Amino acid sequence: MFLVTEYNRSVLLGAAILLICQLTAETVRERYNVLFLIIDDASPVHHSVFQESPVLTPNLQRLADSSVWFSRAYTHPACNVSRMSFLSGLRPSTTGVYYNGQSMRSDERYGGVETIPERFKAEGYLTAGYGKVFHNGYHDLEVGSFSEGYFVPYSSESEKQLVRQYPIEDSVIAIPGGPGNYTFGVLSDDWDRDDPEKMQQDTVNANLAIEFLESEHDQPFFLAYGSWRPHVHWTVAQRYFDRYPLEDIKIPEGFKGDDLEDLPKPGRWIANQRGTHNRVVRNGLWKRMLQGLYAATTYADEQIGRVLTALDNSPYKDNTIVVFLADNGWHTGQKYHWSKYTLWDQATRVPMAIRVPHMEPQVVNSAVSSLDIYPTLMELTGMDGPKGHELEGTDLTPILKGEISDRGRPVVITYGWQNHAVINDRFRYIRYQDGNEELYDHWNDPHEWHNLATNESYRLVMDNMMNALPTINREGIPFTGRIVNTFLPEAFE
Ligand SMILES: [Ca+2]
């Protein structure tokens, strides 16, 4: 018979305490918090993280200095397509969500997929979303993705009020003939400081995120902050415009006058069918437009910086993973194009960072995809993947740890049914639904000026890259929103 003496009672007790401590340490290590930061429509050449740029983004640089920074991360070139893909872990070619007007939630096959915030919520996380996390047209459908009382989505009304009422009158810029949403103006310099009546929503939502990080939580958390800027309208306060005097602004290096001449029909069509660039130039607005984008980018950088500072000053600093990315890129005249919606570098390459406590900062220059975020977060937090669907991205944890430098397969970017770009460490191969092709050699042609697809000596390169094209290309799901910025049949005729 086992006699419980005072001695072995204390030994047993000690062993039990040790076990509990180990379990707690284990649990704490696996139950990382997540801070998920998203900015909207960021040009890949207009930020100053590890590159020369006229636009200063010191807060992104500060984040990059403590993170694994991806200089060649890619997303799909439209808000909804990109966000639905990286938040669900599924490719557009799998879900049939190819444009902003297609809501995945209304689809019977994929409408119920468990997205990143839902996954964390299901695991007992406090899940908060402030600003534009999901696409702004569809955030009503995402109420259930976040914990009750912790969801304040993007407000289109707030943006409209801002643009109509507050800009300094003679500062308002509009492109005659449109698009109308490029209209922007300068706010007086007391904006986005301390007066609660004079804060735009990105400031208000950053304040909510900061307040969240300054509060005590008895659950692990997933906190998403989505900044609407630098998306148009580039309406920000005077001080941001003042940093970029018009006389110092230069047109982007990547612009080449005859750039469209070597493009196949769909490429030329998507580049300039809206005619925006010609109107910008005809009206002498190119530098004014760049000034607006620069000012709005610097404002967004500051908001990200404020949230990051709140994390770094909080007790959560050493137990919180930070993910940062932009949902898509932006053309500022390159290939005669403004905005996104193309398969080229300007619209598809985005700044991206992942910071994991106690992991060495580094810069990764191999091609990665925003699709990789979901499986990476699952691995880092020790969670199982979502119920009901397989994630299609690649777990980047071995890259974060410095064990490997490459995800092992090319990145595939999609816009519209059967229009894909395949990107590896050297080339971008574009294939449109009608079979037209483009090929760019990034080692020798970073601006993608020289389409090599008609040069037969590259046939083998292109054939190899074709092997990475999706084998499933689901028909586009029905539109529930506006049909805008889509490829039309005339693009291929
Ligand atoms: Ca966007």
Ligand SMILES: [Ca+2]
């Ligand atoms: Ca060209």
